[in-house]
Every structure is written in structure tokens, then in C-alpha cells.
Amino acid sequence: MHEILSGNEAIARGAYEAGVKVACAYPGTPSTEILETIIQYKEINSSWAPNEKVALEVAIGASFGGGRSLVAMKHVGVNVAADPLFTLSYTGVNGGLLLVVADDPEMHSSQNEQDSRNYAKFAKIPMLEPADSRECKEFTRLAFELSEQYDTPVMLRSTTRISHGKSIVDLAEPVTGLAEPKLSRNPSKLVMLPGNAKIRHPLVEERLVKLSAAGCTMPINRQELRDTKVGIITAGVCYQYVREVLPDASTLKLGMVHPLPRDLIREFAAKVDRLYVVEELDPFIEEQVKAMGIAVTGKEIFSLCGELTPGRIRKAFGLPGGDASAGEKLPGRPPNMCPGCPHRGVFFALNQLKAYVTGDIGCYTLGFMPPLSAMDTCICMGASIGTATGVVKVVGEEERKKVVAVIGDSTFLHTGINGLMDMVYNNAPATVVILDNRITAMTGRQDNPASGFTLMNEPTSRIDFPLLCKALGVKHIRVINPLDLEETKRVLQEEMSRPEPSVIITDKPCVLINREGVFTKGPVYQVDADQCTGCRACLKIGCPAIEWKPGEGKKGKAFIDPLLCTGCDVCRQLCKFDAIGRSK
């Protein structure tokens, strides 16, 4: 049996075949589909956690309880989960534990392009790197065996091109004969007090030496000898590009990128005339090979930034090839908030009020784009509130009133809540807007602790934001309808001028939620061409449903696409000439 699977789907399948009991994640492109796919395997208890640290801790508990567990996240998620990860390296596992990390070279959907391979080295744990979907599944299965054999968490690193690439995968049956999870106590191994940790650390170092030696005979690290004039050490999707561009070159394809199989690398290097490393982002393999005293070419010819492509590798080797950037200049097509998006009115008001907006990660980061142009900072998940606190600590009294933090429901629960605790505790007089659209929207509508449903689509408790903020000590909490521009602007103005911390919660759902009873499309709107004066006021919200027709009338006129309009009413409120109304 074979199927075409994405890398993410293949990892999910591998987890099923490996007998995984618990899978946990916080959504993040390009890793999200791993958990979204894994729910089809009813044997696996799958859940969204509020953040990656909690997700890893749940996986750790499942492992300590004796079950195999998987945790998945995007590259920046590992920053959040790093604290438990580094100590987990010391305790080791009971049931096998796999941390899947999906990197995003080229930053297709990310705020940085950090190279997660450094985490495997930093935390002193093995990392596997598959080169297609077939390997995603096979390496996932192997990771659990290695995890239990070497008593270590294992990382599996994917990249966007692997996670979202599809290729043919052979399916197999799940493994049998795994021990049933049950409580077993081993405090000297699992309680990391200094006395215990001092005993564990040397074992971690020994483990790496053993793994490096074992890596020399693992089938996933393999020499492919062809013409020996050029030898290339590579891994992941870069291996595929190398085979495409330099089909005659010899390759050392690494399936385990940490620890490196040092003796195998020496052996391969001795067989080829000229040695290269082809890897995206950091010179991770290259520097270690150089430290072994082996001459190798890498980042002298490849960029440290962005992803590689067959064309970029050709260029580095001085081979002829096409150039994707050679096209003519055309209007760009950046992503945009959806028609009817409840964030649009908030950013319109923030722009009008000339607020200094500390932003966060989500669909609403698009509030940065013109014509809304109302975002001044964006660092990482949850950073908006702490950043706002810091800004008001240094600027003068008048400027303080301009500072507004915006944060989505899911991002607030991820790591923003700590920022709000600090803001209230230390009495920083900024305004926080929690954009509650009842879903984790940017990654494709995942449930979260404020949506009322679990990953398995089971009804559950739903966080009450006003009550939560009250419990944190916020004295001024306002709930508004963000589709009402007058109310939105007025409440923002009132809270911004207040010399105390305050929270505004917007209460309208994402227009893409298809769960019954959450979002309902209203009657669509239309422009009365006789009334439209061509003043362009309605264009200031950048709604994709509103089109400017320059050829109509004297100055041009606006037109609303009835297929795109959701009836949110925001444009009607902007029209001073009553030209916009509900379609008859």
C-alpha cells in the first residue's frame, strides 16, 4: 500500500506506526498539519497545548509514564520549549520521546529563520533530518527506537519544503509488543537536583560519543560513490537538490545530523578530491568538519540566508541555469486580512488615533500593511504586552498615552498572559487590546483554550477573558464590538488616555470559522453608483471586497464584490454620502 503524503502527514503516519500514545503541539507553520493529521489515528491521545513548553511537558509526562510521545512545533517554538528540553536531555526518557521541529528557511511564514540544528547540539541530543516524505515516516519510527535504546529525547528536523512537500510513502502496520504504560518511580534519574544532575551529565556526554560511533554504521547515513572528483556532504531537502543539479557527484547523505558520524565523514573525505557541504542556513556541518581538520568548501559559495533551490546551487557551482527573479515588474500581491475580518476596524481606529502599536504574531500582524499601517513592533509570540510595558517606562507622559499592545486570543494565552501580569503588577499605564476572534486563525483555524473545543473537536471549558483579566488585577476591562467603528475608536481613546493599565477585549469571531453558530454571514452590501462621489473613504480599510473603478463617473467609483462581501458593515460606516447599503 502506498499513498502520496506530505512530510507532515508522513510524520503523523510514522507516529501511528511507532505506537505513539500521546501527541501534543502548539500550531505553527510549517508544522501544524502533523497534529491535524494525527487525530485520524484514534489510538493516539492528541491535543493542542497553550504553548510549546506545555506541549513538551505533556510529552515528557507521557514518556515518564511509559508511553511513546510526540511533540511538534515550528522552529521558534523550540525557544519556548527550550527550558524543559535541556533538562530532559539529562533525565532521558522512559517511553520514547520525539520532538519534531519544522524550520522555515526563506521565512515563508515566520519572523526569523533560526537553524534548529543548533538546538540538538546545544541540548546534546540526537537529531534526524529526513529528505522526503518516505524518510519522514521511516525516521519517525526510527527516532522512537533510538530514543529508548539511548535513553534520550530525539529531535527530528523538517523544513518547509519537506513538511509541505508531498511524495510517495509505503504504509506499514503499527509495531506490536510495546510495554503498557504504568507508573514506575526512579527519582534519582527524574528529579534533577544538583546532586542527581551531576551524575546524569557525564552520561549525556557518553551518550553523544556512542551515538556518533553508531552513526557510522546506521543505514540512514550513507555514502553514495559516483564520480569521486567532487564529494558532497548534505542532508534533508538539499540532498534532493544536489542529486538534481550534480547527478554525477558522490554524496554522503546524512540522516542523522547530530551527532555527526565523524569516522564516516573522514572515510568519505579521503575518497573524494574536493569536498563540499551543501546545507541551508548555518554552517552547522561545515564548521564541525573543519574542526576535524578536513578541508571543505561551504558557506564561501552559499548564502547564510534563505533557502537553497536547484538554481541557487547551480549558481554556487558556476553552472548555467534559470533565474526565478528575472521576470517583469508587476503589481505585488501581498496577503491581506479577509473581507469581514473583525481586526480591520480596530487597526483602522488605531491608525486614526496615531497609536504606537506594539504588535504580536497572528493574522492581525497584517495590520502593519497599508492602508491600515498601524503596527510599530512585532517580535515573537506574546511579546506585545511586555514591549508596551517597556515603552511606557521610558517615554514621557503624553507619549505614554499613545502606547497600545495588540494580541490575539491564542497568542495571549500562549505567552501574553505573563506580560499582562507584569504590566498590572508593576502598574505600567499602557492599553492592551485582546483581539478575541475565538480561534487560532493564521495557522488555519485551530482550537485553543478560549474556543470551547479541543483538537478532537470535543466541547470543553472556555476561558472567560474579562474574568481572567479581572483575576490578574486589571481594573479597567472593556468588551467591544470591533465592527462598530465609532464604539471602537471611542473606547480606545478613553482607555489610552487613562494613566493606568487597561484591557479592551474585541468580541467578534473569525469569518473563516465554519463551526455552526459561531460566524454567520450577514446580508451583503452594495454601492449606489448615483450616490457614490468617488471620495475613496471606503478604500481606507483595504477590504478585498471593495474595488476601485477609476473609469466610472468623473473621479471613479467604488464597487463591492457580492461574492466576497460578508456584510460586516464597516465600509458603510465610513461613507459620508450614504452610498453604501444592504443589497435589495
Next chain:
Amino acid sequence: MSDQITNILLVGVGGQGILLASEILSETFMLAGFDVKKSEIHGMSQRGGSVVSHVRYGKEVFSPIVPEGEGDILFGFELMETCRALPLLKKGGRVVVNDLRIQPPSVLMGQESYPEGLVDRIRSRFPDFLLVDGQKLALEAGNPRAANTVLLGAVSKRLDIDEKFWLTALEKLVPKKALEINRKAFMLGRNL
């Protein structure tokens, strides 16, 4: 089977159904016994941004993305995005494009205009060119939303793959209630 790899690029605007079309292509090639790889970007691009999907098939496919300038067929869902992707196509490559213009934000807001004469510009560089009125034929099939399937039919005609594999893939991937209309739309495109 020859070692030749066929490279297909699907381009358009997020939300147009490009992912489903590339799924159907990949499934068809697998059913026909080929190795297949495909690649695309999810996430940000789904919010109305430009989308490029790569599908490659042959005896053994390595790279999941089409090497720059080696595309055999450019399957365009929208005219400007098709024009943008032309550098990915090889000299003498084929273009099948939907006769559809979707205005980007800067045009909607009246800051730029949608480029004129795109059809002629594409045709002059790639004479193996087919302009399809996807919307009209989809209406004829019974649903204006089946325009992609009309185009898929037109692309299928340019590939040497038995019709039965296409129809099996459609059956597997298109929701049951929409299948009949999509079959009809596919055949309308295929017979162009």
C-alpha cells in the same frame, strides 16, 4: 519508462483551489505508475497572496521544486500570476491559463492599475498557449466554482496519461456531491 521528468507549475491567488488541483495531478501521476513529488507554501500565502505549486513526475524525482527555468507546463489560474511565473518556464514551454483577472490590493485601492495586454505578452513568448474561459465552461457544467476542473481537463489533454487515471483521481479527491459536475467540467476542458 524514460528518465525524463515532467515539470508542472500551478500558479494563482490564495483561495482559488490550487492545492486541490495539484493534489489531483499528483494522484493521477501516481496511479499511472510514476514517481511524483510536489511542493507548495501554506500559511501567509493563503490570505489572498500569490501561490505557486510545483508538481513533478517521472521515473525517479529528486527535487520537490521545479528547477528555475525548467517548467514544462505552466498551469495558470489567474493572468497576472501566470505572467509573474514565466521565468520558471523553459523555452518552448506550454501555458494553459484561465481568462481571469483578480485585482491585487494596490489595484483595488486605485494606487496601481492592473497590467494591460497580458494575454498577448504571454503568447508572444510562449506560442504553445491556450486561453480557457474557465468560468463560462464551468457554468456550462453546472457550477461556476468548477472552473479549476475545466482547466485541469485542458492541462490533461497536454499530458500523455490515460484518461482513466484522471477520472479515478477526481473520484478520490473531489467531494461526492460535487463529483458529477466536476467530471463534466473536466471533460469540457479536456475536449477543448
